[in-house]
Every structure is written in C-alpha cells, then in structure tokens.
Amino acid sequence: MIRVGVIRGGPSSEYDISLATGGNVLSHLRSDKMSGKYKAIDILIDKEGAWHVNGRPTNIEYLSNMVDVVFNALHGDFGEDGKVQQMLDQWHIPYTGSGAFASALSYNKVLAKQQFSQLGIKTPQYIVLDSSMVNNNDIDKFAHAQARAIWQKFGAPWVVKPQSSGSSFGVKICKSFPELVEAILVGFNENVNLLVEEMIDGKEATVGVIDNFRNKSNYTLPPVEIRIPKSKTFFDYDAKYNGISEEICPGNFTVKEKEELEYLASLIHNGLNLSHYSRSDFIIHSRRGIYALEVNTLPGLTNESLTPKALSAVGATMPEFLDHIISLAINKNE
Numbered sequence: 426m427i428r429v430g431v432i433r434g435g436p437s438s439e440y441d442i443s444l445a446t447g448g449n450v451l452s453h454l455r456s457d458k459m460s461g462k463y464k465a466i467d468i469l470i471d472k473e474g475a476w477h478v479n480g481r482p483t484n485i486e487y488l489s490n491m492v493d494v495v496f497n498a499l500h501g502d503f504g505e506d507g508k509v510q511q512m513l514d515q516w517h518i519p520y521t522g523s524g525a526f527a528s529a530l531s532y533n534k535v536l537a538k539q540q541f542s543q544l545g546i547k548t549p550q551y552i553v554l555d556s557s558m559v560n561n562n563d564i565d566k567f568a569h570a571q572a573r574a575i576w577q578k579f580g581a582p583w584v585v586k587p588q589s590s591g592s593s594f595g596v597k598i599c600k601s602f603p604e605l606v607e608a609i610l611v612g613f614n615e616n617v618n619l620l621v622e623e624m625i626d627g628k629e630a631t632v633g634v635i636d637n638f639r640n641k642s643n644y645t646l647p648p649v650e651i652r653i654p655k656s657k658t659f660f661d662y663d664a665k666y667n668g669i670s671e672e673i674c675p676g677n678f679t680v681k682e683k684e685e686l687e688y689l690a691s692l693i694h695n696g697l698n699l700s701h702y703s704r705s706d707f708i709i710h711s712r713r714g715i716y717a718l719e720v721n722t723l724p725g726l727t728n729e730s731l732t733p734k735a736l737s738a739v740g741a742t743m744p745e746f747l748d749h750i751i752s753l754a755i756n757k758n759e
C-alpha cells in the first residue's frame with residue numbers, strides 16, 4: 426500500500442481552488458478503483474500556513490514518516506512558487522509536479538516570459554512596475570508617470586496583472602488611460618509588483634503536456650479552445666470556475682494551429698525544465714500568429730478544470746492520470 430499525502434489549501438488567494446483540486450484527487454484515490462493500491466492522507470495547510478492531518482496540527486518532520494509520496498494539489502503562493510518544493514526536498518519526500526527552481530521561475534510571469542523569448546516563442550509586449558520604487562508621498566504622480574510610459578510603448582487596451590499569481594486573481598483589463606492609472610494605483614497600494622501587457626485579440630487556447638505518457642516522452646493533450654461569454658472581457662476567475670465559459674476540446678483550430686500549439690507547449694515544458702505535467706496558455710491572433718501568455722506548473726484538477734476535460738477527450742481517465750503522475754514522482758530519483 427502506497428501512502429499518498431495530498432497537500433491542499435495553503436496561504437494563497439487560490440485556497441478554495443486548491444481545496445477543490447485536492448478534494449477531487451482524494452476522492453479518486455479513495456475510490457474502489459484506486460484504494461487497493463493507495464492510502465490517501467488528507468494534508469490541509471490553512472490560510473495562516475499551519476499544517477493539519479485529520480484536523481490535528483502537524484509538521485513536515487512528522488509527515489516525512491507517514492507518507493511515501495506527496496501529491497501537491499496546492500495552487501498559487503507557497504504551492505507553485507518553489508517554497509513547498511524546497512521543504513519537501515529538504516526532508517527527501519518525493520512529490521508530484523516540477524522541482525523548486527523550475528516552479529519558482531515559471532510562477533514569476535516576467536521570468537517565464539523571458540524564457541519564452543529565449544526559446545523563440547512570441548509573447549505580448551510588457552512593462553514591469555516595481556512597487557518598491559514608489560514613494561508614498563507621490564504615489565499618484567508616480568502612477569501617472571508609469572502609465573504615460575506604457576502608453577508610449579504600446580497602446581490600449583492593456584492587461585494589468587500581479588507579477589506572480591494564478592487563477593486570474595488581480596487581473597484587470599484597461600481600455601483607457603484613467604483605467605490604467607487606477608489599476609496601477611491599486612497594485613501599488615497593495616505593494617504588488619505589476620506586469621502590464623499589450624492585450625492581443627484572438628482565440629484563446631490552452632495545452633497540457635504529460636511526461637512519459639502513452640509511450641511518448643512528452644505527450645501533448647489536444648488544445649482546448651476557450652470561448653468566454655459576452656459578459657466577460659477575458660477568462661477571469663468567474664469564467665474559469667463557475668461553468669459559464671465554453672471550453673471546446675479538441676478546439677476549433679486549423680491543423681497548422683493545432684500542430685504549432687502542441688509544439689510550443691512541449692517546447693515550454695522542456696525549455697523551462699518542468700516535470701510530470703504542465704499546461705500552457707496561448708492566444709492566436711488572426712494575422713500575428715500564436716503568442717504564449719503563461720505556463721501553469723500545477724494545473725487545476727477540479728471538475729471544472731481544463732486538464733481533466735482534455736484527458737477525457739483522448740479517452741484517459743483521472744485514475745489513469747493520477748496513477749501515472751504518482752508513479753513518476755516515486756521514481757523521480759531512481
């Protein structure tokens with residue numbers, strides 16, 4: 426019997442999504458199909474960062490003796506930025522997903538975009554705004570100055586987002602100069618470093634990659650086309666998790682688009698040294714081609730998430746996927 430500790434929750438804004446991802450993983454591991462092989466242990470990290478097993482406080486030293494492998498179902502800060510990976514490495518606990526350095530690099534949107542460019546992959550133009558440069562006495566003046574610099578580099582509309590986050594938390598679409606200034610002010614007042622990108626209009630796509638699956642070193646899942654409702658300007662948190670978007674898999678792409686999307690997702694996965702599985706997001710402009718937006722090292726595995734839908738499209742079940750990912754984690758250093 427393999428003891429699998431499913432870590433979920435965490436001190437990030439994506440706490441609820443992590444609970445759902447972890448809950449889904451636990452449900453499958455405890456099902457009749459998988460419970461004969463795995464003993465699933467629910468490990469909750471609360472919003473203050475305290476660890477619990479079965480409602481009782483615990484610590485990673487204790488956990489190192491009660492699990493054989495960890496399924497990392499965390500999202501956002503601590504879970505995807507390399508921190509929990511460092512802790513698990515220190516205690517020699519195998520875990521699912523990418524290693525500490527690859528996770529930290531991919532979670533930082535600016536560093537990830539720099540890697541995309543080095544790999545020859547197009548990504549939207551951007552400017553980084555460092556909140557530590559702000560003097561509280563002239564924050565309004567500074568925000569206006571930064572907005573003017575952005576206006577001069579590339580015109581509206583703009584996408585303003587935290588430099589490190591997931592699930593579209595904190596993302597704003599700005600169509601006018603005043604909206605841009607306001608979004609910058611909000612970020613600065615929250616001491617958040619901001620990434621301001623040109624907004625590229627086009628079809629949205631996301632592509633999953635799985636290591637050593639179905640006799641392929643990089644198995645690319647079919648690209649998913651995301652169609653948001655007219656009430657939304659982009660694929661935000663509500664559009665992602667409340668079932669109001671149309672997610673088509675396989676998506677309505679040309680053969681050339683499909684092949685390029687799969688190639689780029691695999692290139693990102695390998696180029697950023699990611700492990701086990703990942704999901705990359707793209708936008709397809711009708712004339713300018715395909716742009717990489719960001720990469721997710723721990724894609725959501727809820728009932729509304731994109732990766733399970735893509736797995737279903739190729740006839741793969743969640744138990745098959747989970748069994749494979751856990752096996753990769755256990756055998757990582759062998």
